[in-house]
Amino acid sequence: MRSASASRVDTPSVEAILADGALTLDGRLIESSNNAMVGTVRLGDERLRCVYKPIRGERPLWDFPQGRLAEREVAAFQVAQAAGWRVAPPTVLREGPFGTGMVQLWIEHAQTDGVATVFPVGGVPDGWLPVMHAVGADDQPLVVAHADTPELAAVAAFDVVANNADRKASHLLVDPAGVLYGVDHGLTFHTEPKLRTILWGWAGRPLPDVVVAGLRALQERLRGPLAAALASYLSAAEIDALAARTDDLLADPVFPEPPEDRTPIPWPPL
Ligand SMILES: Nc1ncnc2c1ncn2[C@@H]1O[C@H](COP(=O)(O)OP(=O)(O)O)[C@@H](O)[C@H]1O
Ligand SMILES: [Mg+2]
Numbered sequence: 001m002r003s004a005s006a007s008r009v010d011t012p013s014v015e016a017i018l019a020d021g022a023l024t025l026d027g028r029l030i031e032s033s034n035n036a037m038v039g040t041v042r043l044g045d046e047r048l049r050c051v052y053k054p055i056r057g058e059r060p061l062w063d064f065p066q067g068r069l070a071e072r073e074v075a076a077f078q079v080a081q082a083a084g085w086r087v088a089p090p091t092v093l094r095e096g097p098f099g100t101g102m103v104q105l106w107i108e109h110a111q112t113d114g115v116a117t118v119f120p121v122g123g124v125p126d127g128w129l130p131v132m133h134a135v136g137a138d139d140q141p142l143v144v145a146h147a148d149t150p151e152l153a154a155v156a157a158f159d160v161v162a163n164n165a166d167r168k169a170s171h172l173l174v175d176p177a178g179v180l181y182g183v184d185h186g187l188t189f190h191t192e193p194k195l196r197t198i199l200w201g202w203a204g205r206p207l208p209d210v211v212v213a214g215l216r217a218l219q220e221r222l223r224g225p226l227a228a229a230l231a232s233y234l235s236a237a238e239i240d241a242l243a244a245r246t247d248d249l250l251a252d253p254v255f256p257e258p259p260e261d262r263t264p265i266p267w268p269p270l
Contacts, residue, residue, distance in 0.1 A: 017043045018050060018103045019092040025052065034058050034069065034186070038106060039096075049108060051183075054101035058186075063194070069186030070102035071233035076185030077104075078229060079242070080158055082221040083214035087158045087182045093233070107181050110173035115180065116146035116198055117169055118270065129201025132265060144169075144269055146201050150208050151180045153255075156199040157211045160256060161218065161245045162188040167197035169270040189234050191241040193259065196266040202255040212253050219246050 012020070021041030026049075029036040035057025041048050055067045070093060077091035089105040096103065121141045124130050128145045136142050146152060152172075159167050165187035173181045187194070207215070218226075222243045230239050258264035 012043055012046060014048065014090045014105055015092055017041055017046045017048050018090060018105060019094050021046070021048070023050070023052065023094075023096050023103065025097055035098075037098075039103075041103065049106035051104045051106055052096050052098075052101055053104075053186075054096060054098035056099050057101075061187075064187060064190065070100070072188045073102045073104065073185045075230050075233040076158075076162055076164075076188050078226065078233075079162060079218065082226050083154075083158065083218040085154045085158060085214055086179060087155050088185055089181050089183065104183070107173050107175050107183075109176050110181070112170050112173055114147070114174050115152060115169070115172040116144070116270075118142045118144050131198055131200050132269070134269070144198055146199055148201065149180075150210050152199065153202060153208050154211050154214060155180065155182050156197065156202060156255060157207060157215060157249065158182070159195060159197050159199065160249055161215070161242060163190050163194050163241070163245060164188050165190065165194040165196045166266050167199055168266045168268065169198060189238045189242060191237050193262075195256070195259070196263060198265055198269045200255075200258050200264065203257045205255050207249070207253040207255065212250070215246060215250050215253075219243075219250060222246060 021043035025039040036053045039052045055070050058069050074093045077088040080087035091104040124145045130143050130145045132144045134142045171184045
């Protein structure tokens, strides 16, 4: 006879479905620079829409090791999860029709403009934080701004410790239930400072308590099994650098100021 707890164990987790389900492809993401595809994974009666980014499709970059972006996306999910943040949708590394790649839960019906976007000068809504001035196609002055919520602050703190070089507005998704996710975490975990983000609105301000709590959980786990798990995806130097960034942010729990010696904002910012 199956006990209640056994039947819970029998229900595959989202990660198990992503990792072990049969993967079929439905189409390509047209705007993707890394040949990202949308597909479906099926395991028993379970079926999930997913993103599949094969390592073979990765565009070479001068400053990141070739063929390692998919692994960084998996590491990003595991780091966010260790902090108790949903910042990345569940993500695994597995085989697919075009070889090894990352497979990530697709966030259905996501909105991208409710978190960070552009406004005409003077039009930033109350409670939003302006980040930079820009000029529109018709020379009209614009302001890039983002919302001011603890969930988005957790994304910003994640980006600091993950050293995310590509936090643009289109990489922030809100599902129909209002849950915020970040995507496209391939440009992360470099050993040198690379943070490029539009989430500078809290620069110089203290981290919210809930963010500090998440970072403490991450710090704790990095001293335990998380470091061993991450060794499948990141080098020892990259894991050490992640731990050092986490320690540093907790030692001085204030959102950093944008650097002056390199580009602080990804291009395009949206
Ligand atoms: N897990 C996801 N769920 C829903 N939409 C996604 C997901 N991942 C990516 N997207 C959408 O697809 C776009 C391209 O994906 P992205 O990960 O940025 O690919 P690339 O590596 O080519 O830049 C994103 O900007 C986002 O709109
Ligand atoms: Mg992208």
